[in-house]
Amino acid sequence: MNAPLTSTLDRAVDERTYASYQRPFLWRLIATREFAIVALLVVVFIYARANIVGFDGPLTIYFLFLESAPIMLLALPMTLIIITGEIDLSVASTMALTGAMLGIAYTKWDLPFVAALGVALATGVACGLFNGFLVAYLKLPSLAVTIGTLALFRGLAKGFLGTESIKGYPEKWTDLTRERLSDGSSYPQFVIPLLLLTIAFGVLLHFTTFGRGIYEIGLNDEAARFTGVNIARTKLILFTLAGLVAAIAGIYQTLYSSVARGDSSVNLELQVIAAVLLGGVSIFGGRGSLPGVVAGVLLIAVINSAMRLDGVRTEVTNIVIGCLLVASVVAPMLLTWISGLVPGRAGPTAEAPPSTPAPEPPASGGPSLDK
Amino acid sequence: MRKSFGAVQALRSGTLRVEPGSIHALIGENGAGKSTLVKIVAGVHRRDGGTFRFKGNDVDFSSTAESKGAGIAVIYQEPTLFPDLSVTENIFMGRMPLGAGRRIDRAAMHEEAESIFRRLGVRIDPRRSARGLSIADQQIIEIAKAISLDASLLVMDEPTAALSGVEVERLFAVARSLRDEGRGLVFISHRFDEVFDLCDTVTVMRDGAYVGTEKVAETTVPALVSLMVGREVDDLFPKVDAEIGDVVLSVENLDSPGVFRDISFDVRAGEIVALAGLVGAGRSEIARAVFGVDKYRSGRVTLDGKPIRPGSPRAAIKAGIAFVPEDRRQQGLVIDSSVAHNIAGVIRGRIAKGGLIATGMENKAVRPWASRLEVKTNALDMAATTMSGGNQQKVVIAKWLATGPKLLIIDEPTRGIDVGTKSEVHRLLSELAGQGLAVLMISSELPEVLGMADRVLVVCEGRITAELARGEATPETVMAAATGTTPDQIHLEHEAEAVKEVTA
Amino acid sequence: MNTALDTPPAPTRRRPDVGHILGGLVRSREIAVLVVLLLLIAVATFKSDGFLTGDRWRDLLLTPSILMLLAAGQTMVIITRNVDLSVGSTLGLCAYATGEIMSAGHSPWLAALGGVALGAGLGAINGLIIAVARVPALVITLGTMLVYRGILLRWAGSDRVNAGELDPGFLDLGTKQILTIPVLTILSLLVVIAVGYYLRTARGGRELYAIGSDPDAAALFGLPIRRRVLGAFIASGALAGLAGVFWAARYGGVSSNAGQGIELQAVAAAVIGGVAIFGGSGSVWGAAIGAFLLVTINRVLPILGVSDFYQQAVVGALIIGAIVLDRVLSSRAERRLAVDREATS
Secondary structure, eight states, X not given: OOHHHHHHGGGOOSOOOOBSOSSOHHHHHHSSHHHHHHHHHHHHHHHHHHHSTTTTSHHHHHHHHHHHHXXXXXXXHHHHHHHTXXXXXXXXXXXXXXXXXXXXXXXXXXXXHHHHHHHHHHHHHXXXXXXXXXXXXXXXXXXXXXXXXXXXXHHHHHHHHTTOOBOOOOHHHHHHTTOBSSTTOSSBTTHHHHHHHHHHHHHHHHSBHHHHHHHHHHHOHHHHHHTTOOHHHHHHHHHHHHHHHHHHHHHHHHHHHTOBOTTTTTTHHHHHHHHHHHXXXXXXXXXOOHHHHHHHHHHHHHHHXXXXXXXXXXXXXXXXXXXXXXXXXXXXXXXXXXHHHSTTOOTTTSOOOTTSOOOSOOOTTSOOOOO | OEEEOOOXXXXXXXXXXXXXXXXXXXXXXXXXXXHHHHHHHHTSSOOSSSEEEETTEEOOOSSHHHHHHHTEEEEOSSOOOOXXXXXXXXXHTTSOOBOGGGOBOHHHHHHHHHHHHHHHTXXXXXXXXXXXXXXXXXXXXXXXXXXXXXXXXXXXXXXXXXXXHHHHHHHHHHHHHHHHTTOEEEEEOSOHHHHHXXXXXXXXXXXXXXXXXXXXXXXXXXHHHHHHHOSXXXXXXXXXXXXXXXXXXXXXXXXXXXXXXXXXXXXXXXXXXXXXXXXTSSHHHHHHHHHTSSOOSEEEEEETTEEOOTTOHHHHHHHTEEEEOSOIIIIXXXXXXXXXXXXXXXXXXXXOXXXXXXXXXXXXXXXXXXXXXXXXXXXTTSBGGGSOHHHHHHHHHHHHHTTOOSEEEEESTTTTOOHHHHHXXXXXXXXXXXXXXXXXXXXXXXXXXXXXXXXXXXXETTEEEEEEETTTOOHHHHXXXXXXXXXXXXXXXXXXXXHHHHHX | OTHHHHSOOSOOOOOOHHHHHHHHHHHOHHHHHHHXXXXXXXXXXXXXXXXXXXXXXXXXXXXXXXXXXXXXXXXXXXXXXXXXTTHHHHHHHHHHHHHHHHHTTOOHHHHHHHHHHHHHHHHHHHHHHHHHHTOOXXXXXXXXXXXXHHHHHHHHTTOOBOGGGSOHHHHHHHHOEETTEEHHHHHHHHHHHHHHHXXXXXXXXXXXXXXXXXXXXXXXXXXXXXXXXXXXXXXXXXXXXXXXXXXXXXXXXXXXXXXXXXXXXXXXXXXXXTOOTTSSXXXXXXXXXXXXXXXXXXXXXXXTTOOGGGHHHHHHHHHHHHHHHHXXXXXXXXXXXXXXXXXXX
């Protein structure tokens, strides 16, 4: 298909070789937001082990995963949604609603437990489809839509359950959430599906054409449309995935706590968003990576767990997370501002004048290509 | 008043001297630097050098508020209105008259708005909201804004582009009365008839530089055109004659309410067809509809005889259409993304193996394209935003050529790129056509149209008003069909109709 | 050539002002919401005799007084294309501060002033971060919502300010009525009127609309965007502070969960009342009526046989209904305009 062109451009005699990267591998690894957050995670972890009594105990890691599993789950689709420039505030409410449906289907409708699981998953997918339809096809702002569904789904969960807490799930299933990888291991079995799901989302975001489309929508949805990206379908899929994952988290939470309540996981979406933004995802969309988010989630989990062990009440943890959230958004702005102040470091966005070759000095890793 | 600047690429040495009590035309092709000059006068940009004197004083505006305060009003091509506020509030925003208790004096405001509208001879309810006003009415409000400022210098950047004949006359009447009050006016236009009808003096700019100033009474259209173009057309744009093959693209009776009407044309293999016309005539909109970015109400687009599903860029790409859009930074490129991701943007489905794709695979696939187009970059992971305009354009072209298209639609192929790259792009287009690619080119630069196109379709107010073969196309015939005002120069079926519309 | 100037056309057709105003009223969102509200009250009265009598009447009027204040502040912020999710936490913190100042023996005036000033300060923190660092209000106010609530929890612990610690005159404010209308409701209506008056008749108010309507155009006009946005957040914070003072008076005490979750109701009230979530349009009257409607629905639901556990679901459904309705209406209006233009061209 490209045959005609090949001959056309034979003129371009000196077949250039283009370096793949501008900077050497190590530099690319270190000079990122993700690396900073991983470093912070390591520092906090080491500090906690050294200074907080009990943090190095055998149960710490185990409970850290058990307690934070919903945040880890929800952060996966949230990352993709925020990269497209949208947001989903309704995930925690979806969790509560799916948990409620699980309890109702199992205890009130007397369905077999597996069928009840199906009802819960279907509920989550329906919630996601509802959000996705309003955002992708009616083109409503996701912020407003999901503030609405945040209240709607939560209200339905509370309405269905009232003050009731539904208990009495099969022990086989509730115990499953607490099983360890092997006897004496400090990791619960649950980390395996969690890991698989994380890898799946990572591959989807970083190694598929669908994932490339996600970034393009976030960076410039108009250009994405001109390139043939189906924006509405992409968003619908992402919100539906968010609903599905929220259902999984809701089921997990219900089984782990052995109870379905209308007011479970209130405000959890804030922690999820904080984790995603901390992990280096830009709230304006288009930037961020899943490894960074994993580090962000673990950071919040470690802080939560360390502060609890230290006897600090949850409200202080909230203050810390709130401050981290604000800092994670303000810090990049400040950095841009500061780098703009330093002469000669006017950031890469400064437009190069026409007719001059690429202005970057030759990087140590690649040969210069200037004529 | 005299101002001259140096050293912005967009404006190398603009000079303009406006006398009070006169209307001064500023003409030039797109990219000649007119708008940049205007923006410096308005205080949107700051000049890098040169002098700018206003009423005898050296001035240097750092904000639009300052220039307004000094008595300079600017009407931009694109009206800048607040859709949610009332017409009156739009006129007086930022300086609403205050009555008792620092309360906005609405009655006084409405009254003044009404008196301005009366003077302009228009009927717009000053109390209605600005949302939903036609472009012409929005333009009127911009003018009303300028009048209410009591500005001593009024700059109008193509104010008539969206106005009908009657509205243009009314605007001109107002402009003359403002001139007679002793104000200075600068009028930017592409329409020569308007320049000759309204203005006293005319300054021509080209490639960011001042070319010359003439008294309108002492000059002619051909003289101005040659000043604007300033070079021999045929030498610069060598379109090699190619064998013209079968019809590739066929557009039949395309219709989109309020945008374009009854558009039919063919593009054949090996042929470059240009859509010429004024900015806002509907050329880009036709191209967007063909590519499926915009929807159309009725009509048919076929490629190699197969109809293309409307409203779907994916379907158009699959059929073999490539589209290099007008706005490189917003539409052509994901500007913050890397060179590799951009070039691989459309073909990544093909690169992927088993649905998976990695940056390494993309790099491998784009390397030959980058090298064939001589894209200048240090590495493939550099963001497109760090590159020059010419190199960005090469990236966009590479991205589309990589798809192996049958038809290339290219909107303003050389806007905002340097002269060297410009001729590279032209040579490339010519060679591509020579190999049997069908090319539909949209351009506002007359020399480019005349030099490159085998056929020129002239669009005026949403219709194709002329179809000119290479031999027939001259600056005069194209301009005449594009403005639809000087019918004596060419004779075409559509012509009479188009003129009637404008003068009706 | 000069005919256009010589013979001025008939003066701009001016509909009689009364007709103009009436026409506007019928089409306005405020009236639509008000009609829904009145219908709701009518149905409730019909279903339950005692709905408009005694304590229930007082409650019906008293409860919205707090939400109206928040909705008014929220309106100012949303009009500029921002949002303030921290108002619930601000309310709680200011209510507690007011109570603490009073229980330390200071005068209720000083306490109220302290509450409002604290609210303004908390709002200023939001506004400064958002306007100066140019970061999205959503994230910042989510963050400060956590922080302010956390500070309150840290400060109050499991403590609460009890009625006994408050000034009796101050407590009376929560129950006092003038012509059966609670004083707090009257005060809050006055505040709403003041805010509405500012938005309607002050340059600053109109500039808030302009900034939300088209931020780029606002910059081109040279409007003081940062200062106005900061001002809107300070106002929102101060009104949340005042709402906190009212809270202390109304409920005769403050615990650390005061105002939790009320920020969503404030956003809902504004959106239902016709304030566009993307800025530029809507009025504080609409938001106030929206607040009334929300509170009334919550009272009416049990009468209609719906469990009041569904309250939050109704709030959510109303928000979504309102934005979908807005979208449908605006796309219909756009289509009509396109047709008009085609007809005239």
